[in-house]
Amino acid sequence: MSDMKTRVNQAMESALSAFATYKKVSGKERAAFLRLIGEEIKNLGDELVQTVVAESNLPEGRILGERGRTIDQLNKFADLVEEGSWLEATIDVGAPSRQPLPKPDLRRLMVPIGPVVVFGAGNFPLAFSVAGGDTASALAGGNPVVVKGHPAHPKTGELVGKAIEKAVKASSLPEGTFSFIQDSGYESGQLLVQHPVTKAVGFTGSYGGGMALVKLASEREEPIPVFAEMGSINPVVILKEALATEYASIAAKLVASVNMGAGQFCTNPGLVITTKTAGFESFVEELAKQVKATAGSKMFSESVLRNYKLNSEKMFAHSEVILVAQGEEAADSGQVSPAIATVSASDFIQKPTLHEEVFGPFSLLVVCDSEEQVLEVVKSLKGQLTATIHGLESELPEQQELVDNLIEKCGRLLLNGVPTGVEVCAAMQHGGPFPAASDSRFTSVGVSAIKRFVRPVSYQDFPEVMLPAELQNSNPLNIWRTVDNQWTKDSI
Amino acid sequence: MSDMKTRVNQAMESALSAFATYKKVSGKERAAFLRLIGEEIKNLGDELVQTVVAESNLPEGRILGERGRTIDQLNKFADLVEEGSWLEATIDVGAPSRQPLPKPDLRRLMVPIGPVVVFGAGNFPLAFSVAGGDTASALAGGNPVVVKGHPAHPKTGELVGKAIEKAVKASSLPEGTFSFIQDSGYESGQLLVQHPVTKAVGFTGSYGGGMALVKLASEREEPIPVFAEMGSINPVVILKEALATEYASIAAKLVASVNMGAGQFCTNPGLVITTKTAGFESFVEELAKQVKATAGSKMFSESVLRNYKLNSEKMFAHSEVILVAQGEEAADSGQVSPAIATVSASDFIQKPTLHEEVFGPFSLLVVCDSEEQVLEVVKSLKGQLTATIHGLESELPEQQELVDNLIEKCGRLLLNGVPTGVEVCAAMQHGGPFPAASDSRFTSVGVSAIKRFVRPVSYQDFPEVMLPAELQNSNPLNIWRTVDNQWTKDSI
Numbered sequence: 001m002s003d004m005k006t007r008v009n010q011a012m013e014s015a016l017s018a019f020a021t022y023k024k025v026s027g028k029e030r031a032a033f034l035r036l037i038g039e040e041i042k043n044l045g046d047e048l049v050q051t052v053v054a055e056s057n058l059p060e061g062r063i064l065g066e067r068g069r070t071i072d073q074l075n076k077f078a079d080l081v082e083e084g085s086w087l088e089a090t091i092d093v094g095a096p097s098r099q100p101l102p103k104p105d106l107r108r109l110m111v112p113i114g115p116v117v118v119f120g121a122g123n124f125p126l127a128f129s130v131a132g133g134d135t136a137s138a139l140a141g142g143n144p145v146v147v148k149g150h151p152a153h154p155k156t157g158e159l160v161g162k163a164i165e166k167a168v169k170a171s172s173l174p175e176g177t178f179s180f181i182q183d184s185g186y187e188s189g190q191l192l193v194q195h196p197v198t199k200a201v202g203f204t205g206s207y208g209g210g211m212a213l214v215k216l217a218s219e220r221e222e223p224i225p226v227f228a229e230m231g232s233i234n235p236v237v238i239l240k241e242a243l244a245t246e247y248a249s250i251a252a253k254l255v256a257s258v259n260m261g262a263g264q265f266c267t268n269p270g271l272v273i274t275t276k277t278a279g280f281e282s283f284v285e286e287l288a289k290q291v292k293a294t295a296g297s298k299m300f301s302e303s304v305l306r307n308y309k310l311n312s313e314k315m316f317a318h319s320e321v322i323l324v325a326q327g328e329e330a331a332d333s334g335q336v337s338p339a340i341a342t343v344s345a346s347d348f349i350q351k352p353t354l355h356e357e358v359f360g361p362f363s364l365l366v367v368c369d370s371e372e373q374v375l376e377v378v379k380s381l382k383g384q385l386t387a388t389i390h391g392l393e394s395e396l397p398e399q400q401e402l403v404d405n406l407i408e409k410c411g412r413l414l415l416n417g418v419p420t421g422v423e424v425c426a427a428m429q430h431g432g433p434f435p436a437a438s439d440s441r442f443t444s445v446g447v448s449a450i451k452r453f454v455r456p457v458s459y460q461d462f463p464e465v466m467l468p469a470e471l472q473n474s475n476p477l478n479i480w481r482t483v484d485n486q487w488t489k490d491s492i
Numbered sequence: 493m494s495d496m497k498t499r500v501n502q503a504m505e506s507a508l509s510a511f512a513t514y515k516k517v518s519g520k521e522r523a524a525f526l527r528l529i530g531e532e533i534k535n536l537g538d539e540l541v542q543t544v545v546a547e548s549n550l551p552e553g554r555i556l557g558e559r560g561r562t563i564d565q566l567n568k569f570a571d572l573v574e575e576g577s578w579l580e581a582t583i584d585v586g587a588p589s590r591q592p593l594p595k596p597d598l599r600r601l602m603v604p605i606g607p608v609v610v611f612g613a614g615n616f617p618l619a620f621s622v623a624g625g626d627t628a629s630a631l632a633g634g635n636p637v638v639v640k641g642h643p644a645h646p647k648t649g650e651l652v653g654k655a656i657e658k659a660v661k662a663s664s665l666p667e668g669t670f671s672f673i674q675d676s677g678y679e680s681g682q683l684l685v686q687h688p689v690t691k692a693v694g695f696t697g698s699y700g701g702g703m704a705l706v707k708l709a710s711e712r713e714e715p716i717p718v719f720a721e722m723g724s725i726n727p728v729v730i731l732k733e734a735l736a737t738e739y740a741s742i743a744a745k746l747v748a749s750v751n752m753g754a755g756q757f758c759t760n761p762g763l764v765i766t767t768k769t770a771g772f773e774s775f776v777e778e779l780a781k782q783v784k785a786t787a788g789s790k791m792f793s794e795s796v797l798r799n800y801k802l803n804s805e806k807m808f809a810h811s812e813v814i815l816v817a818q819g820e821e822a823a824d825s826g827q828v829s830p831a832i833a834t835v836s837a838s839d840f841i842q843k844p845t846l847h848e849e850v851f852g853p854f855s856l857l858v859v860c861d862s863e864e865q866v867l868e869v870v871k872s873l874k875g876q877l878t879a880t881i882h883g884l885e886s887e888l889p890e891q892q893e894l895v896d897n898l899i900e901k902c903g904r905l906l907l908n909g910v911p912t913g914v915e916v917c918a919a920m921q922h923g924g925p926f927p928a929a930s931d932s933r934f935t936s937v938g939v940s941a942i943k944r945f946v947r948p949v950s951y952q953d954f955p956e957v958m959l960p961a962e963l964q965n966s967n968p969l970n971i972w973r974t975v976d977n978q979w980t981k982d983s984i
Contacts, residue, residue, distance in 0.1 A: 024896070079977075085979070090918045090919040091919055092915070092917040092918060092920075101913070103915065104906075104909065104913075104915055106917055106919035106920055108918075108919040108920070108921055111899060113932065113933070214710075214715060215710075218707075218715070222926045222927070223706060223710070223930070225931070393955055396955070396957075396958055403958065404512070404516070407949055410949070411947075411948070411949060411950065412949070412950040412952060413949065413950070413951055413952065414596075414952040415951075415952065415954050415958075416953060417596065417953055421593070421596075423584070423595065423596055423598060425584040425598055426582050426584060426600075426974055426977055427582040427583055427584040427599055427600040427950055427974075428584075428950060429948045429949055429950035431948075433947075434714045434715070435714070438715070439717070440605065440947040441605070441717075441946070441947045441948070443948060448582075448948070454933070455903075455925075455932040455933045456903070456921045456923075456933070456935060456940070457902070457903060457904070457905065457921055458904040458905070458919055458920055458921035459905055460904060460905065460906040460907065460909060461906060461907045461908060461909055462905070462907050463888070463907070465888075466889070466892075466895065466907075480979045482918055487577070487972045487979060
């Protein structure tokens with residue numbers, strides 16, 4: 001048996017053994033554990049910040065923000081599980097004298113599914129990585145987690161992993177509640193997904209990487225769900241009046257969004273769709289001006305940089321794709337600068353390769369002859385994480401068909417904003433129709449992400465004393481419940 | 493192109509075209525449509541009842557009950573979508589002056605996923621078939637449905653399909669909202685699952701049939717979810733004190749449940765686990781007595797009968813499996829009568845083939861030497877739809893470990909009842925860990941079944957006038973919503 005196989009078996013068996021204990025830990029205790037992870041991450045102090053900066057090439061300000069987001073996520077899941085209403089406690093009180101048959105007493109709530117494997121993302125070394133949203137939501141749901149760290153930031157992963165292990169120990173939880181595995185290759189990832197103990201997988205990354213895991217998981221004797229968030233080109237549609245009057249501010253917002261974090265956001269606006277109407281020429285000039293005024297930045301790894309160059313070249317190999325502007329960058333600096341190109345709507349619709357994501361600070365402007373063609377472009381799109389409309393309030397009401405078609409394609413629809421910047425809140429949907437995500441019915445950001453890692457169980461005709469607190473008549477935890485189809489906090 | 497391919501393409505394209513209209517139909521109108529389907533089924537009157545009796549070999553009383561259940565299900569989904577709180581409307585109100593960044597306004601609700609393919613079940617010609625729970629929940633969620641009828645009851649399927657088509661027409665909905673396809677072979681089923689327009693599949697049937705669909709769906713360019721409810725042996729654990737004092741009534745309940753509907757229930761109690769303690773011999777005698785007093789009945793098709801005989805023979809080919817009793821049946825009657833056999837716990841744990849379902853009126857009694865061995869047997873089980881404990885209140889509190897282990901294996905845990913009889917209500921969980929169902933996170937009975945066929949979408953910074961009614965500040969539909977993490981019906 002290879003060393004890696006031994007390590008994976010050990011981590012998964014340890015997770016299974018921990019599950020028996022961890023699933024029974026109360027919401028309050030789980031909340032305290034999640035908050036403690038956040039504190040331990042904060043306690044890593046400047047060492048962590050400098051390590052992430054060095055491994056990710058991202059500026060310190062961004063890393064401080066991402067650290068804050070990571071801790072904030074853990075605290076939000078802590079609040080959720082401490083309060084308890086998220087368990088969807090549902091009670092249908094029995095009616096033993098119902099005719100012709102007695103009505104049983106049924107009480108349902110969510111229980112954890114079991115050990116979850118999380119793949120750390122490259123582009124968010126903290127917020128979507130070892131202690132990121134997938135880990136936080138799986139732990140919040142009562143599931144042990146085994147993280148496979150991203151090879152681009154091994155030291156960051158090691159530091160955060162140790163912080164979680166410290167929190168596990170201080171909370172007197174079994175060791176297997178959390179394990180961290182580092183591997184520069186693919187072996188451990190494959191073994192983790194294939195391991196019979198694994199019940200679900202969380203992943204954020206490329207389409208190729210995500211689909212490889214989906215395939216592995218579907219070929220298991222017991223197929224398991226893979227929640228893969230696989231990126232998107234995040235179309236932005238600019239309506240006529242907005243184009244005519246707001247072109248300058250839209251161009252400025254877009255270029256800033258395209259360039260944010262060296263374009264390494266899954267919500268990067270990689271596609272802009274507009275008509276060639278009043279304001280169009282000025283809009284293009286403004287885009288060019290903004291792009292040229294933007295400094296270059298470094299990507300998080302050599303391989304991401306290589307792929308960006310390769311995919312850009314592929315894009316420009318289409319003679320129909322015309323460069324609008326590209327930022328300045330020093331030769332051999334290893335930096336990238338934003339690039340914007342245009343293509344006609346008819347070419348875009350006809351060539352599926354123009355729909356591929358160029359992961360990095362690139363955006364393609366699709367030029368339409370008419371509003372009908374804008375709709376055709378939208379209909380030709382694959383599933384997306386986000387879609388955005390720029391429009392004045394006066395022109396929106398007649399765009400219901402556009403809205404309907406964009407909703408069909410995305411998980412989040414924005415008005416007059418930029419898709420980068422994914423708020424962590426209950427109403428966030430970060431996911432979308434395939435291939436943006438492998439399962440459109442769930443989100444990977446926000447507290448609803450916990451729903452991926454739980455399943456419902458019904459208790460039939462159980463006495464009060466044997467029921468979980470959430471389902472007892474007296475409602476001792478004072479949570480919201482559905483009792484005989486009515487939402488209430490009342491006792492029964 | 494084969495005729496069937498043309499028919500499938502036509503049905504799916506028609507479903508896609510209907511989707512654009514049907515997804516925008518209000519909850520109230522969808523509710524009226526669902527209720528009308530129920531009325532049209534009732535209007536089929538005695539012709540439907542006699543057709544089902546003839547095609548299913550099930551007694552008229554059962555069919556009348558099943559028809560009532562089918563209409564009741566449609567009405568329950570109608571109530572759900574008319575009221576509207578099920579959409580999980582979630583609002584995080586924006587805070588434009590938040591520092592360092594403005595907080596966007598985010599509003600999330602559920603939208604339909606698109607055309608759903610439903611496979612009619614053999615064992616419930618009405619309640620899990622053409623207008624059964626899968627169809628009702630998919631239509632309730634706003635999705636067009638294409639049903640592949642079960643070959644065992646083509647005339648029943650045709651009648652019910654026509655009733656739905658009548659309701660579609662009377663509700664002025666597009667024709668493609670519902671299509672019915674009949675096929676005695678596998679071709680149409682394969683084509684329906686593979687069709688690019690199909691977004692999800694509902695299935696109730698065998699493990700082999702369900703997994704064939706899961707595989708087909710996972711091999712698509714766009715993998716889609718298959719909700720396959722694939723059966724179960726539904727373990728029943730009898731605790732010591734209950735065995736000693738209640739053996740006679742438990743035996744009577746069990747045999748009646750095993751024999752219900754000629755054993756053709758997915759919740760049939762196919763496994764009974766108990767210790768060889770006081771009352772055991774009397775319990776076995778009582779089982780034998782009850783079995784012998786039970787008349788034979790006909791199964792719903794020749795192929796189900798053939799498989800029952802085949803699987804029974806396989807079971808009894810194990811020399812460790814001893815027949816306790818088998819009911820009387822006339823030779824060449826084509827009937828089956830209940831059969832109960834015993835096996836030792838150690839043999840059961842060692843032989844995975846003894847864990848296979850024998851679909852029909854068969855149950856295997858696993859005899860344990862100790863309560864520890866009962867736990868071992870439970871731990872050796874695969875995922876189940878249900879699990880049942882028979883026990884006195886006095887002996888339950890010390891059985892928490894047994895409860896925890898059974899919860900790990902099932903979707904519904906019953907006390908002192910029989911698993912057959914699946915109440916249609918909000919707190920029902922009909923599903924369970926693999927291989928009982930292909931996705932343990934959803935139910936196929938009860939109003940929560942609608943969750944399989946919807947996905948969340950967030951609107952960011954949309955003006956009131958462009959938002960769906962459910963998300964508008966004034967809460968015009970007066971539904972329950974989560975506003976800034978609080979459950980409320982208040983307007984904003």
